[in-house]
Amino acid sequence: MTAAAMETAEPRPPVRWHRISAVVRRHVLAQSRNPGHWFLLLVLPVVDALLFSSIGVAFGETDRAVEILVVGILLFHVIWQLTLAGSLGFLEEVWSRNVLNLWTTPLTESEYGLALLITGFVRALISMALVGLVAAGLYSVDPTGAGWVLAVGAATLMVFGWAVALLVVGLVLQFGETAEVFSWGTLVLLMPLSGIFYPPEALPGVLQPVAQVIPLTRIFEATRQSLVDGSIRWADLGLGAAGSLVCVALGMWFVRRQLRRFREQGWITRFS
């Protein structure tokens, strides 16, 4: 560090819980008054659970097929809710033209991110519970059949979902609300490529290498295998977790870089 930099160095601001809880409360209030959020949080998981369970019943030769489809969609909703909480949470500030209002308070970027992460975590739990209740109540399928692999998978997918949210937030910082498409578009692209309901070998040959490098694929593979024969594929779980951690680290780097460019390029004027 140069002498000039040391002279101007400011201590890292402490993380304040009251600011994090204020942002969480603001988003809970705002989302609870937005029918679109109710639909994404409560209706979509139920619809997906009905849809995929029924497909399993109609075309699956055993109960295992229903179980695999239910667990697949349950886990995908973990990523879906984390990503939506992060990306739509920030877009909510953009649509409200609230970015400059937030910038001119003591709220730090880390506190804001933590608040969105907490919101996403709660959304993911609600969503998982709904899928599980529909599967158990209407189809007599126990989605916890994969045992603790399911819990490890869900935790890893939360990390990956947060990485996608960070990517979208970084893009919104640069492109404003036109980057909204990435909030759901990224997930739509990931859904067929990450082997949620089928092994990567079921994809066309040209897409299989793509599926193999997506960390999600490993998690879904390990969970499926655990459902089929109760075995634990440590290597897949490890690769999935490591890949998700790399993705979230890249996401954090990307957002930091975008925040620096946000200040350098004066992008704030697009939000005010």
Next chain:
Amino acid sequence: MHGEQPGASVVAATGVRKRFGDVQAVDGIDLAVAPGERVGIVGPNGAGKTTLLLMLLGAIDPDEGRVELMGRHLPDGRSAAMEDVGFAAGYLPLPDRLKVHEALRFFADLHDRPDPAGVVEQVIDELDIGHLRDKSCMSLSSGQATLVGIAKAVMHQPRLVVLDEPTASLDPDIALRVRDALARLNDEHRTALLLTSHDMREVEALTERVVFLRDGRVLADGVPAEVVADAGHTTLEEMFLAEAIRMRGARL
């Protein structure tokens, strides 16, 4: 430079420059605002007011120079500095889907003050906006939204209030009430005011010092009456209009 020693200033900008593409938006401005000082930044559109203001708030990094807010170097010291800063802009709405008291409570919670609920009720009372308390922020008229925005900016009794076009959409009687509230805040708490406005009468009424910008530089800095007299005009509004016409001519 005007005011107290730079170390004691609530805002201290030194040699700040900012260029966007071919446009030199701010071109080497020094500005210090002392505690309790009331300063207006004026100039026609394109003079560099908003860019300067956003640099003073840490939302834009200068290409050159440095900015200190509340003695904290920006951008790293932004969070700590903002504990003592309030900001409102006539063009900025409050968060959608929140009621007025919820929005104010949200911003009160972001500052490290005891009894945020009491802070909200106090400012609602002081600005006489009790009738707006349970209204949705989305349903407010632009004047009402501006008033609530000013409540947000002043409720935590900051040492500096930054206002961008604060009363642009207010009826004259409400604008007067806002000016009175700001003057009271300044008197009672020695809160510094830094504002931009296109309403030169408002600037003259609210400030004791005016910084007139031209092409990103300080054209004049001082007591409004002296700035006007030195430029050979009779009022600040006349000076502003002359400068706006000059700028338009230069562009053509």
